[in-house]
Amino acid sequence: MLRYVMLGFILLLSSGSLLAGNTLLPAGSVKEHTKVELTEVQKVHRLIQFVRGMKDATFVRNGSEHTCKEAADHLQSKWEKHKNSIGSARDFIEKLASKSGFSGEPYKIRFKDGTEHTTNAILTKELERLESL
Known part of the structure; x- marks a missing residue:
């Protein structure tokens, strides 16, 4: 069972999707770390x-x-x-x-x-x- 959970996790990571809470977010929907511009x-x-x-x-x-x-x-x-x-x-x-x-x-x-x-x-x-x- 653990093997299937791990395999699913690896597939999720390789697809570029992210799991946030209980929601699967599509690849590219989470912003990368952005540069903070000082005034x-x-x-x-x-x-x-x-x-x-x-x-x-x-x-x-x-x-x-x-x-x-x-x-x-x-x-x-x-x-x-x-x-x-x-x-x-x-x-x-x-x-x-x-x-x-x-x-x-x-x-x-x-x-x-x-x-x-x-x-x-x-x-x-x-x-x-x-x-x-």
Whole structure:
């Protein structure tokens, strides 16, 4: 008896049909895992949280060193002040998160190993990762 149940199950699987509860669903009626699209606002929030969560890194703004929590707070306040004029996460990076509005000097992130990268480069790479999920 078990052999016939197993054979029936194998035939069901090979036909591409799925059993949901007590209902046999035809092949193709169940959606495959779909990519979740983030809104631009969600992407900005994720970028700010990405900065906040960086470990062993120092944020350099106008020649002063700050923790990444301080950097995230600063980016958050810039976002809150200017979000109505920002159309996308890329705009956020370019217009708010890449350089000082005061001096025009690029923001940088210095890592534990001493390497330094602009926030533009770091956040652009993270945005590309987010958009590929």
